[in-house]
Amino acid sequence: MSGDLAAAAQLPQVRRTFPPVAPLTVCSLALVVIGGILMASYVPRQPPLTIPAALTAVSAALTLTAGLLLSRLEQFAWPRFFLAFRWALLAYVISAGVIGFAFVRDHTRGTPLALVIVMLVIFALDVPLVIAFTVARYSSPPHSAY
Amino acid sequence: MTDIGNIRAGTAEAAAGPPRAQVQVVPLRGLPIVAAVVVFVIASIAGNWLWALTFCHVVGGALWTAIDLFVGLIVGPILGRLSIPARAEFTARFMPKMVLLMPTLVLMTLAAGFQLALREGNLAPGSPNHAWLIASFCVVGVMAVIALGVLEPANITVLVEMRKRQPDGEVIALLMRRFIYTAGITGLMQVATLIIMTRVATQ
Numbered sequence: 448m449s450g451d452l453a454a455a456a457q458l459p460q461v462r463r464t465f466p467p468v469a470p471l472t473v474c475s476l477a478l479v480v481i482g483g484i485l486m487a488s489y490v491p492r493q494p495p496l497t498i499p500a501a502l503t504a505v506s507a508a509l510t511l512t513a514g515l516l517l518s519r520l521e522q523f524a525w526p527r528f529f530l531a532f533r534w535a536l537l538a539y540v541i542s543a544g545v546i547g548f549a550f551v552r553d554h555t556r557g558t559p560l561a562l563v564i565v566m567l568v569i570f571a572l573d574v575p576l577v578i579a580f581t582v583a584r585y586s587s588p589p590h591s592a593y
Numbered sequence: 594m595t596d597i598g599n600i601r602a603g604t605a606e607a608a609a610g611p612p613r614a615q616v617q618v619v620p621l622r623g624l625p626i627v628a629a630v631v632v633f634v635i636a637s638i639a640g641n642w643l644w645a646l647t648f649c650h651v652v653g654g655a656l657w658t659a660i661d662l663f664v665g666l667i668v669g670p671i672l673g674r675l676s677i678p679a680r681a682e683f684t685a686r687f688m689p690k691m692v693l694l695m696p697t698l699v700l701m702t703l704a705a706g707f708q709l710a711l712r713e714g715n716l717a718p719g720s721p722n723h724a725w726l727i728a729s730f731c732v733v734g735v736m737a738v739i740a741l742g743v744l745e746p747a748n749i750t751v752l753v754e755m756r757k758r759q760p761d762g763e764v765i766a767l768l769m770r771r772f773i774y775t776a777g778i779t780g781l782m783q784v785a786t787l788i789i790m791t792r793v794a795t796q
Contacts, residue, residue, distance in 0.1 A: 469742075469746070472742070476738055476741060480738055484734050487730060488716075488726075488727045490707075490716055527753070531749065531753070535749075541631065542696065542700055545634065545635060546703075548635060548639075549704050549708055552639065573741075574741045578745060578746045580746075582746070582750045582753050585750055585754060585761070585768075586753070
């Protein structure tokens with residue numbers, strides 16, 4: 448096992464295989480975007496929540512799965528991942544905050560607002576996750592030959 | 594080691610060669626401008642101020658569409674035909690600007706546009722523009738997933754790679770191809786946005 452990891456660390460970054468963190472995260476992002484469009488298309492009326500809630504639940508599950516797969520990586524450029532994640536998170540929390548503000552300003556309240564906030568939290572996590580993962584997957588892990 | 598790596602490493606070491614440009618992933622000097630734009634957008638929404646909302650939506654949307662079309666359909670194909678050192682040099686200067694510019698324009702256009710649609714009653718179910726706006730949400734949704742999930746990570750990774758002492762040309766070539774194709778797709782989708790928005794403005 449440790450031999451496999453050492454061998455993996457010696458491969459050029461472009462040829463190393465990784466678990467499908469980026470595709471899962473992009474699918475999760477697509478689901479919250481669809482849910483967001485459904486919610487936005489009903490503003491200022493009360494939207495039906497079943498489909499957006501289901502989309503949000505699946506999206507959250509995909510993000511959690513991506514996070515779990517990511518956390519199990521051993522030969523990975525974690526310092527670079529966290530550096531990119533921190534700054535991207537700051538940028539997308541601001542972005543999500545402005546979108547959330549538009550919904551609050553337009554009198555979205557109660558359960559629909561809670562659902563929008565959960566969607567925005569997933570959005571604000573997904574984008575930094577996919578950016579940081581892409582940056583780190585092409586970077587050399589600490590103490591590797593590259 | 595691939596082409597760009599060799600060229601760049603060689604350039605860094607050769608005293609006679611041109612100095613290697615320092616790649617900055619996020620141009621820090623642009624951040625105050627971004628902050629000012631975000632504050633202006635928030636103030637426009639909070640005040641429900643027609644002129645400011647229209648300004649943010651029209652200016653942001655025009656720049657977003659024009660830049661997407663220009664980069665996707667003009668710059669992208671030219672970039673794909675440049676020599677690798679020329680492509681690397683162009684990328685090092687062009688990409689950092691895009692990292693700040695595009696998310697700011699997208700935020701400005703969408704946030705102001707949504708508020709404007711509500712204010713003008715275009716989102717009401719009885720409005721003739723309702724269906725067109727939902728179509729525009731769908732187009733923007735597809736573009737957002739491509740831009741945020743594929744294009745931006747590729748853009749930032751290329752910049753991070755170029756900051757390394759020995760950038761991996763294979764990685765840069767792979768991600769630049771991804772950037773060029775996705776910029777082309779979002780550029781074409783902007784044509785749909787133009788059709789929808791001109792319909793909305795003239796109904």
